[in-house]
Amino acid sequence: MGKxxxxxxxxxxxxxxxxxxVLELKVPYHATVEALTPLLPVFLSYVxxxxxxxxxxxxxxxxxxxxxxxSGAILWANLHLLFWLSLVPFATAWMGENHYESLPVALYxxxxxxxxxxxxxxxxxxxxxxxxxxxxxxAVGSDWKGKASAVCYLIAVFAAFYSSWLPQVxxxxxxxxxxxxxxxxxxxxxxxxxxx
Amino acid sequence: MGKxxxxxxxxxxxxxxxxxxVLELKVPYHATVEALTPLLPVFLSYVxxxxxxxxxxxxxxxxxxxxxxxSGAILWANLHLLFWLSLVPFATAWMGENHYESLPVALYxxxxxxxxxxxxxxxxxxxxxxxxxxxxxxAVGSDWKGKASAVCYLIAVFAAFYSSWLPQVxxxxxxxxxxxxxxxxxxxxxxxxxxx
Amino acid sequence: MGKxxxxxxxxxxxxxxxxxxVLELKVPYHATVEALTPLLPVFLSYVxxxxxxxxxxxxxxxxxxxxxxxSGAILWANLHLLFWLSLVPFATAWMGENHYESLPVALYxxxxxxxxxxxxxxxxxxxxxxxxxxxxxxAVGSDWKGKASAVCYLIAVFAAFYSSWLPQVxxxxxxxxxxxxxxxxxxxxxxxxxxx
Amino acid sequence: MGKxxxxxxxxxxxxxxxxxxVLELKVPYHATVEALTPLLPVFLSYVxxxxxxxxxxxxxxxxxxxxxxxSGAILWANLHLLFWLSLVPFATAWMGENHYESLPVALYxxxxxxxxxxxxxxxxxxxxxxxxxxxxxxAVGSDWKGKASAVCYLIAVFAAFYSSWLPQVxxxxxxxxxxxxxxxxxxxxxxxxxxx
Numbered sequence: 001m002g003k004x005x006x007x008x009x010x011x012x013x014x015x016x017x018x019x020x021x022v023l024e025l026k027v028p029y030h031a032t033v034e035a036l037t038p039l040l041p042v043f044l045s046y047v048x049x050x051x052x053x054x055x056x057x058x059x060x061x062x063x064x065x066x067x068x069x070x071s072g073a074i075l076w077a078n079l080h081l082l083f084w085l086s087l088v089p090f091a092t093a094w095m096g097e098n099h100y101e102s103l104p105v106a107l108y109x110x111x112x113x114x115x116x117x118x119x120x121x122x123x124x125x126x127x128x129x130x131x132x133x134x135x136x137x138x139a140v141g142s143d144w145k146g147k148a149s150a151v152c153y154l155i156a157v158f159a160a161f162y163s164s165w166l167p168q169v170x171x172x173x174x175x176x177x178x179x180x181x182x183x184x185x186x187x188x189x190x191x192x193x194x195x196x
Numbered sequence: 197m198g199k200x201x202x203x204x205x206x207x208x209x210x211x212x213x214x215x216x217x218v219l220e221l222k223v224p225y226h227a228t229v230e231a232l233t234p235l236l237p238v239f240l241s242y243v244x245x246x247x248x249x250x251x252x253x254x255x256x257x258x259x260x261x262x263x264x265x266x267s268g269a270i271l272w273a274n275l276h277l278l279f280w281l282s283l284v285p286f287a288t289a290w291m292g293e294n295h296y297e298s299l300p301v302a303l304y305x306x307x308x309x310x311x312x313x314x315x316x317x318x319x320x321x322x323x324x325x326x327x328x329x330x331x332x333x334x335a336v337g338s339d340w341k342g343k344a345s346a347v348c349y350l351i352a353v354f355a356a357f358y359s360s361w362l363p364q365v366x367x368x369x370x371x372x373x374x375x376x377x378x379x380x381x382x383x384x385x386x387x388x389x390x391x392x
Numbered sequence: 393m394g395k396x397x398x399x400x401x402x403x404x405x406x407x408x409x410x411x412x413x414v415l416e417l418k419v420p421y422h423a424t425v426e427a428l429t430p431l432l433p434v435f436l437s438y439v440x441x442x443x444x445x446x447x448x449x450x451x452x453x454x455x456x457x458x459x460x461x462x463s464g465a466i467l468w469a470n471l472h473l474l475f476w477l478s479l480v481p482f483a484t485a486w487m488g489e490n491h492y493e494s495l496p497v498a499l500y501x502x503x504x505x506x507x508x509x510x511x512x513x514x515x516x517x518x519x520x521x522x523x524x525x526x527x528x529x530x531a532v533g534s535d536w537k538g539k540a541s542a543v544c545y546l547i548a549v550f551a552a553f554y555s556s557w558l559p560q561v562x563x564x565x566x567x568x569x570x571x572x573x574x575x576x577x578x579x580x581x582x583x584x585x586x587x588x
Numbered sequence: 589m590g591k592x593x594x595x596x597x598x599x600x601x602x603x604x605x606x607x608x609x610v611l612e613l614k615v616p617y618h619a620t621v622e623a624l625t626p627l628l629p630v631f632l633s634y635v636x637x638x639x640x641x642x643x644x645x646x647x648x649x650x651x652x653x654x655x656x657x658x659s660g661a662i663l664w665a666n667l668h669l670l671f672w673l674s675l676v677p678f679a680t681a682w683m684g685e686n687h688y689e690s691l692p693v694a695l696y697x698x699x700x701x702x703x704x705x706x707x708x709x710x711x712x713x714x715x716x717x718x719x720x721x722x723x724x725x726x727a728v729g730s731d732w733k734g735k736a737s738a739v740c741y742l743i744a745v746f747a748a749f750y751s752s753w754l755p756q757v758x759x760x761x762x763x764x765x766x767x768x769x770x771x772x773x774x775x776x777x778x779x780x781x782x783x784x
Contacts, residue, residue: 005203005257007593012211012404015600020219022674023608027681031689050674054667058660061593072254076375079250086218086246093223101227179664201399201453208407208600216415268450272571275446282414282442289419297423397595397649404603412611464646468767471642478610478638485615493619 003070006078010060013082017089018053021046024093042096045108048171049092052112055178056085056119066136067126074129077122084115105167106160112171113153120146149174199266202274206256209278213285214249217242220289238292241304244367245288248308251374252281252315262332263322270325273318280311301363302356308367309349316342345370395462398470402452405474409481410445413438416485434488437500440563441484444504447570448477448511458528459518466521469514476507497559498552504563505545512538541566591658594666598648601670605677606641609634612681630684633696636759637680640700643766644673644707654724655714662717665710672703693755694748700759701741708734737762 025042028035060081067074091111095104120143127137140146152174156167221238224231256277263270287307291300316339323333336342348370352363417434420427452473459466483503487496512535519529532538544566548559613630616623648669655662679699683692708731715725728734740762744755 005207008204008596009207009211009253011593011597012208012600013215015597016212016215016604018670019601019604019608019674020215022678023219023611024223025675025678027612027678027685029685031682031686031691033691036691036695047671050667050671054664057597058663058667061663075254075257076250079246079254082214083243083246086215087221090218090221090223094227097223097225098227103227103229103232107232201403204400205403205407205449208404209411212408212411216411219415220419271450271453272446275442275450278410279439279442282411283417286414286417286419290423293419293421294423299423299425299428303428397599400596401599401603401645404600405607408604408607412607415611416615467646467649468642471638471646474606475635475638478607479613482610482613482615486619489615489617490619495619495621495624499624 003064003067006070006075007064010064010078010082011057014053014057014060014085017085018050018057021049021053021089021092024089024096041099042093045092045096045100048175049088051175051179053085053088055175056081056115059119059178063123063126063136066139067129069129071125071129074122074125077118077125081115081118081122084111084118087111088115100164100168102161106157109153109156109160109167109171112174113150113157116146116150116153120150145177148177199260199263202266202271203260206260206274206278207253210249210253210256210281213281214246214253217245217249217285217288220285220292237295238289241288241292241296244371245284247371247375249281249284251371252277252311255315255374259319259322259332262335263325265325267321267325270318270321273314273321277311277314277318280307280314283307284311296360296364298357302353305349305352305356305363305367308370309346309353312342312346312349316346341373344373395456395459398462398467399456402456402470402474403449406445406449406452406477409477410442410449413441413445413481413484416481416488433491434485437484437488437492440567441480443567443571445477445480447567448473448507451511451570455515455518455528458531459521461521463517463521466514466517469510469517473507473510473514476503476510479503480507492556492560494553498549501545501548501552501559501563504566505542505549508538508542508545512542537569540569591652591655594658594663595652598652598666598670599645602641602645602648602673605673606638606645609637609641609677609680612677612684629687630681633680633684633688636763637676639763639767641673641676643763644669644703647707647766651711651714651724654727655717657717659713659717662710662713665706665713669703669706669710672699672706675699676703688752688756690748694745697741697744697748697755697759700762701738701745704734704738704741708738733765736765 025039025046028039088111091104091108095108098104123136123140123143123146127134127140130136152170156170159166159170221235221242224235284307287300287304291304294300319332319336319339319342323330323336326332348366352366355362355366417431417438420431480503483496483500487500490496515528515532515535515538519526519532522528544562548562551558551562613627613634616627676699679692679696683696686692711724711728711731711734715722715728718724740758744758747754747758
């Protein structure tokens, strides 16, 4: 079974998720600066989530590049990841519209945490399908980024009830960590090619 | 006529269906647990429908893999299937927002029933286009899963007016039945390949 | 310049158009038959438009199959067609929600008329790009279907102000005319292949 | 790393952006001309933005045609462009619904300006990735169109607070400038091919 449709479907769902988020930027009735300012937190949370979904698309892209056989389990692990990503627009809007109050900020972190777990499951299934000398396994290594992200999300979820800035700092930190080009997979794939 | 665009278009429509369902999770105005709890039934019906649409995408994927010639009849049978699937978000939201009252639960079952019938029609047309030794025919066999699902949907539609839990049990049961990996088509295709 | 992205983009836009129409089926607040009945005209207009957009996708599919070179003019003629198709959800909802009153019914016809004209322009540009022995030219022939549709739409637009049923009959008639398998292009392409 | 998924994802996002704009054409409750006329400015701004997004898709199409290697930087520059384009529906609706008042007209220009800058960044990254004899570099040349557009947007943003027609004239002018077939890339690519 080919992976073309899996990629196409995932691209479609992620493209829709990243785009419908903007629908939560409700068009104000008046043409004044005052009408626009309440949208600022919604806009900022949109920017953050746009970057997060962009990171997921980017990494998903790399990961599937290294995957050759698509099993039923991989299909469902992929849908599981898309499910949690589909909740990002809701969490983003709730957080932005309530000006970063505790509960929405915690829920936002929880959705990111679950998406992270779903990503790790999908990654593990692809690695298992590749057998002993998995290229993806080598590329991911100890996956410290994935683990650090999960820990940061968890801290953010709990910190949301005590601090108004710590969770945001953590969310921005994790995003920045992933934005720094992740050449692990690219690199190992290249090396594997050159060795062959 | 190739099947690439048929797959691409179906992927697009199914990706949109599965994603716009989440728009029915209306963002609450307050940042409290009390504001979130009324969304629980909407969320649960979203999870159920996400799995159903995922199953359809998955099976559609396998079925078209076994299809080589796309006739006008197959094109329209496919659009017919997409039509009923496009009603799933409406039925899901109506059921969730009305806390699983009889009529919406029955309508939900009716939409699933019609989608099931549309799927069987599409399957029959593909099998007919493959002629005598249809690989898909062998793979599907007696199609007991399809038949059992249709019967369960029908029972659920009528049971909706007498029981509050039986239809839900049936919907979850059918979904579980399909979630258990359906290797029929994969298996027969593989065997056909090895024999050749 | 390849046509793959043109097809992919058109598929994407048409898939979104056909799917967002269903968002106009607003989820009723109550779980009663009385709450559902006002949606019936909206539903019927959705069914009609779903079939129309399906026909356009189907014909677009065939037409581009016969097109090999994509010029800038063809790209813009295609966007022009997509523009008018993008107004179908609006016209559909206005017609359905106002229970088929004169003005919305006329607007619906006008949008279909403009989409028809846009289709003919795109077709003419593709034929011109193919030169003398255009396969598409042979396939389309006198294009009586296209001409008859345009005339029917125009009659429907004016009839909308005098009759409540004539426009609907015309819309259903045109759709039926196109639903009857249009093997012209398929046929000529096949013949051209066999001759070669 | 292939560019197929980059194209597919961009096509998906642009297709959604161009289509969800039409959702801002809110279906009026009454079936009268009076109910329709307030939508005219919204409709006109929709037409303008449809053309702008069409131009971006068209140029993006050409530009990526000339791109062979997709780096991480190109991926993110592409997402950056999509981010600004995703704000077009919001800016369009705000401008149309407030009948072209100063602030929304300025914001519209600002979003177009930022999208233009993002496009130039993406273009520069692709040129850099092609090295010395970049085909795209030759094709774009001094990129006077890109520079003239940016200047026009900036003038429009400031003019919005003093004139009600000048910004609109500028927006239409820039769109027209791009609509006139841009054969630079096509031409240079063709020449490069013939020389080889």
